[in-house]
Amino acid sequence: MEMPAPDAAILSRKPELVARLGAVLPEDAVITDPAETLAYECDALTAYRCPPLAVVLPATTEEVAATLAICHEMGVPVVPRGSGTSLAGGALPTADSVVLGVARMNAVLETDFENRFVRVQAGRTNLSVTGAVEDEGFFYAPDPSSQLACAISGNIAMNSGGAHCLKYGVTTNNLMGVRMVLMDGTVIDLGGRASRCRGL
Numbered sequence: 001m002e003m004p005a006p007d008a009a010i011l012s013r014k015p016e017l018v019a020r021l022g023a024v025l026p027e028d029a030v031i032t033d034p035a036e037t038l039a040y041e042c043d044a045l046t047a048y049r050c051p052p053l054a055v056v057l058p059a060t061t062e063e064v065a066a067t068l069a070i071c072h073e074m075g076v077p078v079v080p081r082g083s084g085t086s087l088a089g090g091a092l093p094t095a096d097s098v099v100l101g102v103a104r105m106n107a108v109l110e111t112d113f114e115n116r117f118v119r120v121q122a123g124r125t126n127l128s129v130t131g132a133v134e135d136e137g138f139f140y141a142p143d144p145s146s147q148l149a150c151a152i153s154g155n156i157a158m159n160s161g162g163a164h165c166l167k168y169g170v171t172t173n174n175l176m177g178v179r180m181v182l183m184d185g186t187v188i189d190l191g192g193r194a195s196r197c198r199g200l
């Protein structure tokens with residue numbers, strides 16, 4: 001498979017793009033050094049590779065929203081990335097795209113043991129969700145073999161599962177809701193902490 005030719009107009013706007021991203025994100029959250037963007041050139045489907053124009057590593061929903069608003073306004077494609085363990089090339093960038101990695105978004109925001117509910121940021125690894133609740137006798141059931149590395153956001157996008165899913169279902173059966181940032185930077189909540197409930 002040949003990677004598509006990059007959009008020359010987007011490539012020419014790289015300095016402006018990087019400057020604008022740098023104005024809304026911490027300095028070390030915008031990566032453009034080719035030696036560093038190399039780490040994001042593929043996912044676990046390593047047959048296909050392409051270093052992106054830039055990589056951003058936001059730590060908050062606000063930073064994600066600001067990033068997407070800028071890219072949307074400038075017509076720059078964005079490729080979201082969890083931990084890059086997809087075997088299907090889902091996180092494979094193009095040369096004119098920005099990879100938005102969620103690795104810094106790894107906090108546990110809330111635990112509600114009575115209602116068997118935990119709210120985590122998108123980049124929290126699958127196994128560390130269990131790590132946050134196991135002292136109380138709970139575990140997060142969908143368990144892909146990559147659970148030590150893969151992120152909850154990647155699990156949601158791929159509807160992942162593992163051996164426990166035979167009894168407890170896949171990701172969709174265990175997901176109550178998401179806070180999602182649309183490509184223009186709009187933040188929306190889908191679902192909630194209980195069935196048929198709106199708002200996180």
Ligand SMILES: Cc1cc2nc3c(=O)[nH]c(=O)nc-3n(C[C@H](O)[C@H](O)[C@H](O)COP(=O)(O)OP(=O)(O)OC[C@H]3O[C@@H](n4cnc5c(N)ncnc54)[C@H](O)[C@@H]3O)c2cc1C
Binds near residue numbers: 087149
């Ligand atoms: C050794 C190995 C074993 C595996 N075992 C299993 C298994 O047992 N079961 C299984 O189901 N899968 C398995 N996988 C596949 C893979 O681990 C899963 O698909 C996992 O859910 C991917 O998560 P990730 O965080 O690495 O996502 P990534 O690879 O980073 O991304 C996957 C997709 O999700 C999208 N995405 C990521 N984050 C976001 C976001 N914040 N917003 C919007 N889209 C986003 C990406 O754009 C991409 O399309 C395995 C992979 C490996 C390498």
